[in-house]
Amino acid sequence: MDFTIEKYEELISALKDAGYEFVTYAEYCEGHRADRLVVMRHDIDRLEMSTMRIGRMERRMGVKASYYFRERHVCSKFLISFFVDRGHEVGYHYEDLVTEKGDVDKAYARFVRNVDKMRQVADVRTITMHGSPTSRFDSKDMWRVYDYKKLGLIGEPQFDIDWSEIFYLTDTGRSWNGVSRRDKVAEFKSAWEAKGWVYKTTDDVIKAVREGSFPKQLMMTTHPQRWADNMWKWVKELVVQGVKNFVKRIYMN
Numbered sequence: 001m002d003f004t005i006e007k008y009e010e011l012i013s014a015l016k017d018a019g020y021e022f023v024t025y026a027e028y029c030e031g032h033r034a035d036r037l038v039v040m041r042h043d044i045d046r047l048e049m050s051t052m053r054i055g056r057m058e059r060r061m062g063v064k065a066s067y068y069f070r071e072r073h074v075c076s077k078f079l080i081s082f083f084v085d086r087g088h089e090v091g092y093h094y095e096d097l098v099t100e101k102g103d104v105d106k107a108y109a110r111f112v113r114n115v116d117k118m119r120q121v122a123d124v125r126t127i128t129m130h131g132s133p134t135s136r137f138d139s140k141d142m143w144r145v146y147d148y149k150k151l152g153l154i155g156e157p158q159f160d161i162d163w164s165e166i167f168y169l170t171d172t173g174r175s176w177n178g179v180s181r182r183d184k185v186a187e188f189k190s191a192w193e194a195k196g197w198v199y200k201t202t203d204d205v206i207k208a209v210r211e212g213s214f215p216k217q218l219m220m221t222t223h224p225q226r227w228a229d230n231m232w233k234w235v236k237e238l239v240v241q242g243v244k245n246f247v248k249r250i251y252m253n
Contacts, residue, residue, distance in 0.1 A: 003174060005053055005229045007202050008222075012061055014206045018214070024089035025066040025219070026125045029155035039166070039219040040065035041157075043093050043128060047073060050233070051224040052082060059086040068093035068128045074114045080121040090122040095130040097139040107139070108146045115151060126155040131183070157219065163188045167197060167215035171222050175200055 001007065015022075021034040028039045040058075042065055044051055051067075058065055066089040073079055080090050092115050096107040118124045127148060129140045140158050148156060155161075168185045172178055176199040192198070197215055199205045208214040 002202050003171070003226050003228060005050060005057070005227055008054065008227050009057055009061075011202055011206055012058070012063060014209045016061065016063075018209050018212075020209075022063045022065065024064050025091070025155055025157065026089050027064075028219075029126060029160060036216045037218075041128065041219060041221045042067045043130070043221060043223055044069050044073065044225075045093075045130070045223055046225045047079070048225040048233070050227050050229050053229060054222075054224050054227065055083050055086055055088060058088070064088060066091060066126065069118070070095065070130060071099070071110075071114055074117045077121050080118060084122045089126070090118065091124055091126045091128065092118055093128050093130050095132050095139050097142045098130075098132040098135045098137045102137045104142055104145050107142050111142070111148075112151065115153075125153060127153055128157055158183070161219065164191075165217065167192060167218040169199070169205070169218055169220045171226055174226055176202070176205055 015038060018036065020036040020038050022038050022040050023032050023034075025039050025041055028037075040063060042051070042054070044067060055065075055067070064087055067083045068091045069076075069080070070093045074092065083090050092111075094111055094114070096111040096114070097104065100107040100110060115124055115127075132139065140156070143156075143159070163185045168183075168188070169176055170178075170183075196213065199208065205214070
């Protein structure tokens with residue numbers, strides 16, 4: 001079975017055994033590099049116990065990761081502290097322009113408030129956009145008017161990574177062979193496919209890592225609610241994600 005906590009742990013073990021170093025996105029923005037490097041990122045769209053289980057597991061395995069929380073979670077000091085106390089980075093998974101229905105000024109004010117709330121508990125230095133595929137608004141358009149770096153933020157992957165130098169792997173759609181509707185990395189997908197960097201299942205990724213054909217530099221993005229810790233959650237996520245993928249295809253066509 002794919003997308004279980006056990007399978008995720010197997011993936012991390014394979015990468016560690018192959019000599020990959022795990023860094024947070026903030027560390028990458030500050031210039032941390034290695035011969036084999038994984039920028040480990042988790043976008044928390046829904047909070048499940050599996051999210052905290054993954055955070056504990058990564059701490060036990062000596063892995064640092066970046067966890068990005070949506071607005072519904074920014075006031076939870078317990079939640080943010082849970083990950084900070086385990087050595088992880090915490091950032092804001094923003095969708096303020098969508099929430100404010102395209103009003104850029106209101107969206108920016110909302111964004112600043114939410115970052116300030118998180119900074120009461122954590123040193124928030126990086127952000128990631130929540131795609132909101134069913135909305136006609138794209139939250140990263142806010143940065144055509146405002147500059148997040150004036151707030152002391154050092155990175156947003158849509159703008160602050162050279163994707164010609166680093167591979168992007170995400171479990172969007174409960175698979176590893178796609179990108180989200182609004183990801184700017186989509187323009188690099190054909191070049192990666194030409195190199196054979198195409199993976200559908202977690203076992204495909206593990207096999208490539210063990211064979212030595214896997215990219216040496218990458219950002220890996222997961223959505224922890226997809227990684228089930230029991231059969232009921234696994235089946236539920238399978239069905240829910242199938243419906244979401246169908247809806248996304250309608251909006252993308």
